Amino acid sequence: MSVALDGFDVKLLAILQENAALTNAELGGKIGLSASQVSRRRQKLEEAGVIRRYRAALDPEALGLAVTAFVGVTLGAHSKENARRFRDMVTAMPEVQEAHTLTGDLDYMLKIVVPDLKTLSRVINDDLLPQEAVHHVRSSIAMDTLKDDNLLPLAR
């Protein structure tokens, strides 16, 4: 599954994760490769899974999604079954953008995006807290977002 990436590939990926709307000719111009070579390399990277997919990045504000929150969750009863149910639930919740298990005293970190604080409260109180496995929830609300590019650091 692993692929050998050369300098061209890395440059290509670095540009594509920022702007996937460029044509192969434009990409080639930026990295010093012909359009046909760019096409071939892209296909290879897509097949290898290095490029997972292409996405449109939307503006949350424009869609009425004003509130981003980071929610730390501690599970109480550490039964396998309860933990599994919790994982299934957060995975299925559309408000949950990210869910990670953590080291340290928090078990999970969730990134949640909702239209307003009222909805955040509803999500926490009606969805998260009633879960049997959930012991404690601590949410921090993002007041201002300095950076949100989610660009992977590629050696340049």
Next chain:
Amino acid sequence: MSVALDGFDVKLLAILQENAALTNAELGGKIGLSASQVSRRRQKLEEAGVIRRYRAALDPEALGLAVTAFVGVTLGAHSKENARRFRDMVTAMPEVQEAHTLTGDLDYMLKIVVPDLKTLSRVINDDLLPQEAVHHVRSSIAMDTLKDDNLLPLAR
């Protein structure tokens, strides 16, 4: 700047944020619109800024980026100047994928992606902590990522 979005727009956006590689004809098939209408609506949404950009989503593992961490930062001296320097720095750091100011006792939440724990340690000790404004740093490492789609919840 605000735009009126109808049901077609919302459906279109919901699909595009998951898969921007579909052709206008394919998109039209899914939402019941002709390719030309899809094209026109996309342009409108791009111009209005609802669609910010198109991106390739890369596989961090395939690129040797094995460690994701959430780093909570508390600032000590709350001088305007120090805070500004801190913001400038995290914005410029490629390892920082996201940076938000928070409510509660943490001032900032950073999402950091690096190749390994050694690099995380270097970033925290050599970049973050030496900052004059930084009082305290508490990092949680993501052991497992259940969900990482960063898909906005659009009413369906």
Next chain:
DNA sequence: AGTGAAAAACAATGGCG
């Protein structure tokens, strides 16, 4: 607001150096 067809742009492939 929408369709459908024509025109223009682009991606993808194969052959050659």
Next chain:
DNA sequence: CGCCATTGTTTTTCACT
């Protein structure tokens, strides 16, 4: 890996409803 030519797709525009 560049370059070129070709083919098939796709986007975009235009005339029309």
